[in-house]
Amino acid sequence: MNYWLMKSEPGEFGIDDLASRPNQTEHWDGVRNYQARNMMRDGMKTGDLVFFYHSNCATPGIVGIARIAREAYPDPTASDPGSKHFDPSSKPDNPRWFMVDVQFVRKLNSTITLAELKDKQELEGLALIRRGNRLSVMPVEEGMWNYILSLE
């Protein structure tokens, strides 16, 4: 079992949006960063758990937990000229971008804020709080996962 953190802007797609989808499941499309893609494609397995993180908002932080419901498969928005994630250099017979399906597990009782996470010596090295980090998909070590949950 692996653990992850995935960022989303609540104004675009927040934890409540995930919870209200059919089967409480949604495709995680639109990832256009190679490192993030590689982690989704090569690392994520069905059943892995994910911290759902709200970025670019008043109080950035971890707001809930999700699970990987389907392992990586081609992201159709890459070959859809009408999508804002359209990538003309990705060929349908050789897809460049992938997505996973993510299913809602639960919301946290309260947001574990970025400020709080930054404050913890125990989380030194966590990719989320490394300087300049902008990855939208990143791994979380099991020990850190458990520690973060203990902050709830």
Added chain:
DNA sequence: GCCAACGTTGGC
């Protein structure tokens, strides 16, 4: 809205 940090692109 500002801006630092980072990734990508493309000329050479």
Added chain:
DNA sequence: GCCAACGTTGGC
């Protein structure tokens, strides 16, 4: 292969 220019992310 270098690197300047540009676009994006995301905290503040």
